[in-house]
Amino acid sequence: MHIEIKRAIYEKNDQLAAEINARLRARGVFTVNILGSPGAGKTSLVRQLAERLPGPLAVIEGDVSSDIDTQALRALGVDAWQIETGGDCHLNAPMIEAILGQMHVRDGSWLLIENIGNLICPAEFVVGEDLKLVVSSAAEGHDKPMKYPAIFGRSAACVLTKLDIAEAIGFDEAAFRKGIETVAPGLPIFPLNGRSGAGADSIASWLESARSAVRK
Amino acid sequence: MHEAGAAQAIVEMLSDLAREKGASRVSSVRVVAGETAAYMEESLAFYLGFFAKGGPVEGARLELEVIKPRMKCRTCGLEFERQRFSFSCPACGGDAAVTDLGTEFYIDSAEFEFGPEVAAAAPAAASPAPRSRI
Numbered sequence: 001m002h003i004e005i006k007r008a009i010y011e012k013n014d015q016l017a018a019e020i021n022a023r024l025r026a027r028g029v030f031t032v033n034i035l036g037s038p039g040a041g042k043t044s045l046v047r048q049l050a051e052r053l054p055g056p057l058a059v060i061e062g063d064v065s066s067d068i069d070t071q072a073l074r075a076l077g078v079d080a081w082q083i084e085t086g087g088d089c090h091l092n093a094p095m096i097e098a099i100l101g102q103m104h105v106r107d108g109s110w111l112l113i114e115n116i117g118n119l120i121c122p123a124e125f126v127v128g129e130d131l132k133l134v135v136s137s138a139a140e141g142h143d144k145p146m147k148y149p150a151i152f153g154r155s156a157a158c159v160l161t162k163l164d165i166a167e168a169i170g171f172d173e174a175a176f177r178k179g180i181e182t183v184a185p186g187l188p189i190f191p192l193n194g195r196s197g198a199g200a201d202s203i204a205s206w207l208e209s210a211r212s213a214v215r216k
Numbered sequence: 217m218h219e220a221g222a223a224q225a226i227v228e229m230l231s232d233l234a235r236e237k238g239a240s241r242v243s244s245v246r247v248v249a250g251e252t253a254a255y256m257e258e259s260l261a262f263y264l265g266f267f268a269k270g271g272p273v274e275g276a277r278l279e280l281e282v283i284k285p286r287m288k289c290r291t292c293g294l295e296f297e298r299q300r301f302s303f304s305c306p307a308c309g310g311d312a313a314v315t316d317l318g319t320e321f322y323i324d325s326a327e328f329e330f331g332p333e334v335a336a337a338a339p340a341a342a343s344p345a346p347r348s349r350i
Contacts, residue, residue, distance in 0.1 A: 001239075001327065001328050001330065002325060002326075002327055002331070003237070003325060003326055003327075003328055004232075004324070004325045005229075005233065005322075005323045005324065005325055005326060006227060006322060006323070006324060006325075007322060007323055007325060008320065008321065008322045009222055009225050009229070009247070009321050009322055010222075010225060011229075012225070089218065090218070098338050120254055121218050124218070124253060124321070127285040146303060148287065149252050149314065149317060150250075150252040150253060150254070150317065150319065153314060153319075154317070154319065178311070180312055181311075181313060182303045182311065182312065182314065183285075183303070183317070184314065185313040185314065191289055193277065
């Protein structure tokens with residue numbers, strides 16, 4: 001007998017993510033899921049945002065192995081918590097639910113979730129975020145939007161890092177922007193120097209606007 | 217990319233449905249996936265066979281419908297499905313933009329069989345033979 005089902009394959013994950021998001025929102029917490037390749041500059045972005053976003057802030061670091069990023073952020077006074085997946089290539093809602101049970105995220109906080117460095121799987125799984133932010137570096141090459149359309153297409157903004165070495169490595173920013181306009185038309189692009197922090201003020205302001213829009 | 221987890225979720229959902237409906241077996245399942253979600257049919261079928269062993273989904277045939285991104289040409293305005301290897305307009309070669317990425321990933325439908333005589337006839341060998349150890 002033919003039976004119509006029409007159910008999302010990740011419905012359990014999606015339902016839990018929706019519950020997590022509803023609980024966080026009810027407490028005034030705004031949650032950002034930060035995606036990008038290994039070495040794109042995700043942790044540098046987190047560090048720069050931690051210095052700029054007003055109010056309490058908590059960070060969940062996702063890595064396959066180690067707590068290097070969490071230790072580095074804690075040394076700067078950031079309330080950072082580590083998920084070590086031991087092999088999983090993306091974070092999912094049950095992992096976030098588990099670590100939130102250990103954390104004490106204050107009401108009205110920013111919650112930054114740094115996903116596993118990977119341009120494929122993290123795009124597929126919601127974890128309770130209000131929005132996704134993709135970090136892409138000049139070092140990865142200007143063809144990344146065309147090669148990994150899903151991660152750019154599902155993100156609300158793109159942070160473009162390491163432009164200070166663009167000339168040395170032959171990064172063509174116009175080609176990168178054309179790729180974005182093809183696979184994710186209108187996606188805002190924010191250049192960032194992760195070390196000096198140049199460009200981070202604009203990203204922080206944009207996030208504050210996005211947060212205000214959610215509150216309305 | 218993460219076909220194993222997806223296959224496990226498909227087998228769980230179909231097994232639960234078979235139990236709820238009193239079906240003895242699931243003979244086929246139709247899955248719809250956006251192309252950019254990057255699921256490979258061969259890999260998904262392989263893991264379905266692996267996770268379905270010994271349950272009502274064992275031997276189920278996978279039909280994967282892939283939804284290509286929808287695009288619109290910035291030059292001639294043609295609306296089209298993304299062509300293989302290219303994001304350009306197939307008519308005029310102009311630059312195009314994605315209008316719908318196609319992010320779906322769901323079970324559309326399945327064939328359920330009822331009754332012990334059907335279950336006894338289930339071809340256990342229909343599941344893809346594992347080619348490597350997991």
